[in-house]
Amino acid sequence: MKENKDNSKVSRLPKVQDENVDFGMMATLTGFSVKMVWILGYSLLSQKMPDPAITPQRVTMLELIGCNPGLAQTQLAHALGLSRPATSLAIDFWQARGVVERRVDQDDRRAFGIHLTKQGQCIWADLRAKVKQSDEILTKRLSEEEIEQLNRLLSKIYS
């Protein structure tokens, strides 16, 4: 009966602009800016989702399942940087909504391959489109060249 109010697990955006409050050095740090943009992106994405429980984290998982059909849970956990229990619960989430299914691996009957259901294919396609839109909204103040530049610099940092 619990109806999932906006449990936005990410803090609201700090008010760096508040003219009465000085953020000091924070505003000059790449790490801080990146966090601000992430919070903003998280919020934009959540708004676009049909259900506030569909978080960026869960969307990422769905993308991995969609792009790598039959992936085992442990591989999924590793790729996402999650513990196996957390991964298991996240799969439960999508399974409960009829989006993915666990198929026993015939070569190793302990393991499951995770697959999108027929219905899941549609939902995935829909969500992907929305994710893309939301990313476009996030970067709407930048030109095409600036977006490319930004993505290049960011991936230089983390890859």
Place this chain on the structure above:
Amino acid sequence: MKENKDNSKVSRLPKVQDENVDFGMMATLTGFSVKMVWILGYSLLSQKMPDPAITPQRVTMLELIGCNPGLAQTQLAHALGLSRPATSLAIDFWQARGVVERRVDQDDRRAFGIHLTKQGQCIWADLRAKVKQSDEILTKRLSEEEIEQLNRLLSKIYS
């Protein structure tokens, strides 16, 4: 007696590089890249801190307190985008470590002005230096121009 193991409340970095797992469209999204960099930055910063409980969020609060002495809790909450109870607890955290103190506002005796203690001044200075170093490590693969460019693009998004 609980000894605060690495309770890194932020997921470990996803393994985008895993050659067996395709991240699909995620790798092309600014929102995703930004999250990756943030997780990385969070982890780098946490490592530099003398106590793993000193998180980026708490450092941000300390910076605000240091740069805006006497700020009331409600203003602090607003600037940080936090609820008042959460802010109150975060202040408790620093107060318990002798870093900040609550001084009753003589004009409004319901309110507290938050100030750094003498000792807090030193700790603040030390942490700021470490934060700066950690941000430099985060961006070490980028040139000075690239860092400026990156910060400019990021702040264009969120300000």
Place this chain on the structure above:
DNA sequence: TGCATTAGTTATCGCCACTAACTAAAAATC
């Protein structure tokens, strides 16, 4: 056959947000 390993689940805990409800002080209303 038997023991160590591995996939996944269950149980438990911890952190840190949130809202609701409370106290005390201040401001507004009459």
Place this chain on the structure above:
DNA sequence: GATTTTTAGTTAGTGGCGATAACTAATGCA
């Protein structure tokens, strides 16, 4: 000037979602 409403901060309770430890079942190697 007494009463009501609002505001600052705290306390209590809830929830999400990570983590680890302990468990079951299947596998693999001696």
